[in-house]
Amino acid sequence: MDGTTEPTNPDWEPFGRPLFADPDIRALSRVGVVDIGSNSVRLVVFDGAARSPAYFYNEKIMCALGKGLGETGKLNPEGRARALKAIHRFQLLARGMGTELSAVATAAVRSAEDGADFCAEVKRETGLDIYVIDGEEEARLSAQGVLLGWPGSYGLVCDIGGSSMELAEISGGQVGRRVTSDLGPLKLIDIKGGKKGREAVIKETMKKLEAVMGSQRDRLFLVGGSWRAIARIDMERRNYPLHVLHEYRMDASAVRDTAKFIAQHDLEELRQRVGISDARMSLVPYAAEVLRRLVQTFRPKDIAISSYGIREGMLFEQMPQKLRDRDPLIEACRHAEAKDARLPGYGKRLFQFVEPLFAGARPAKLRLVKAACLLHDVSWRAHPDYRAETVFDNATRANLGGLKHEERVFLGLALLHRYRNKREGTRFEAMASILSDAEIQDAEVLGKALRFGAMLWMSEKTRGAWFEWRPRKRQLTLRLSEEAAPLYGEVAEARFQSLVKSLGAEAEVKVVTSAD
CATH class of the missing domain: 3.30.420.40 (ATPase, nucleotide binding domain)
Structure with missing residues (x-):
């Protein structure tokens, strides 16, 4: 679809107006x-x-x-x-x-x-x-914590603590059936009969849990320090480049391989490699036994690590419904812009400016474009020589909910290109495998569009500049109002041409007069 009209989107649809000032x-x-x-x-x-x-x-x-x-x-x-x-x-x-x-x-x-x-x-x-709180309430709050990070998600939430393990189902943003058990590592330590004794107890308990929860074949959300420790070890085993546990994904095969990996290594040596405390590491082998049986029993389609649990669930409990329904990524980025940007509110106009380049994109892509626009200027206080690295690190490592790992890296790369034309020699190179070539290209285009658009600061009431993009013909037209035309100076022109090159497009610049 050709983006040939000046975009008008005053209320940021489909995201709605910012709420944090309420x-x-x-x-x-x-x-x-x-x-x-x-x-x-x-x-x-x-x-x-x-x-x-x-x-x-x-x-x-x-x-x-x-x-x-x-x-x-x-x-x-x-x-x-x-x-x-x-x-x-x-x-x-x-x-x-x-x-x-x-x-x-x-x-x-x-x-x-x-x-x-x-x-x-x-x-x-x-x-x-x-x-x-009792076990069912613990399960409910943990599930609400997951909903804080994944609004509207569905699947099975499993929260493991020291002395218990809870399960809760979530669907459409609501918490359903819940159950508790004694499958906490501190309880398993005391079971007689060694590993065989534990396996028998774990297997029997898991059957009872399955009888209560029924068939669960959706996503499995893992909450709790022992699960996060296992995920960190899985990252080490895979040599995974992004050490952010929230939204880290595993599958049944990874669980089996990592359980074997743990069993085959000296725990102290492994603990030092991955940076886990002594107290936590001592529980990991027991938690791994539980996780293997959990995955065998419920056979989830995939597994996601959640850093959000009971504490976040308690916060979620206090949120009005209109806030619960909002996108956690967009709201966090809005808050960051309001607090740290030089010109709060310009992110909305920047989104309208770059949106034609992503005409026809799915909502999941548009929310990343929106997030990048909101964050494009929040790191302006960093030294110019380090801004590109700073914004990349912030996006890939910050506590942002509702972001898959590949989305984190996409957002980080787009913001890196907001400050730097080339990515060679940056931290992105270590994470390049997380994105496809097409995603890398889209992130570069977005970043360079932000880099150019940032030079067109004008009053919200002033009709300034807009794109007309014909992707099939690879033709990009920049239209400038008479008032905005002086903004298109030498540096702005160089940035525009860099964007054109990344698009592989032919370009023209037209000044729109009052007569037009």
Whole structure:
């Protein structure tokens, strides 16, 4: 389809107007959550009302509250003391930030004989109330955390903690059936009979879970530190170039191969290679046994690692529905533009300017184009010699929800070309295998269009410049109003010609007079 008309898109359809300035949503600008798990105690303070909020503060203490719980029925005394000390610190930090905390405790505290006593001690020492949730509620919140990152997604969410493992189904943005089990690594350690004993328990438990959850052949979302550790080891085994765990994809074959990889290597040597803590690494072999049986039982079409879980689910719980329904990537980019761009709002006009070059593109591609337009100028404070590297690193490594790994690299490459014509000698070269040649070409075109469009800053009320693109004829026309024509100087012309070359097109520039 030829893009021969000046695009008009005042409300950013199909994305809608920005929401983070709404007073009701600004109330979510800083939310603090304490997650008291069987293995770790973590404080997360979310900042920013965008649909994909920033992690203002994030601290984790490995306490192993659930260690030995199966034998003693009580919380690990050393872990209990460490957890109390950590929570006291977190409460003081939150007060310093002006943030109220919400605290949840999961399997270890809810099943321990002294769980209620521990909660009372925390209340007495810190003033913090702990909400002890049951297994089904834990599953629901974890699933909501996944929905924060994947709006409208469907599949099976599996959250593994130290003392339990939960399953929840999601479909159309809603949480369905939920179930909990004792398949946490800290519980498996105490099972008699060694590996054979564990395998028998895991197999029998998995049958019961399947009976409750029914047939599940969609995507499997993995939530929890042990799953992320296994994914990190899978990256090491594959020599995968992008070390971002969120949205990392695996399949059944990868799970089998990585389980063997773990079994064949010295755990300490492997731990040092991938940067996993001692406490976490000690649980990985047990979690790998569970994951193999989980995949064999439910046979998902693919597997996605989620860095979002209970804490994000608690934030999702507080979001109004109109915010839940928004695209997390676009809202995060809007927030970044409003906060850091030199000319907030220009991203919308830039999107209208470059959109004809992607006429007929699918919505998934257009949202990346939109994101790139919003982010095109947020790194202007970086030194000019390093801006290209900075924007690439930000896009590929930043906490942005709703992005597949190939989409991260596409976005990073487009922004790299916003500041640099050539990509040779940059960090992109190590990640080139993640994108197809066609995707690399599209990212280059988008970046060079941004690079040129950034030179045409004008008032929103001024009719400035627009493209007419005929892809079949490979013909690009740049139309300039009389007011905008002086903006087309030597540097702008050079950038335009660079874009033309990347398109493999013939080009002409026409000034539109008032008589036209």
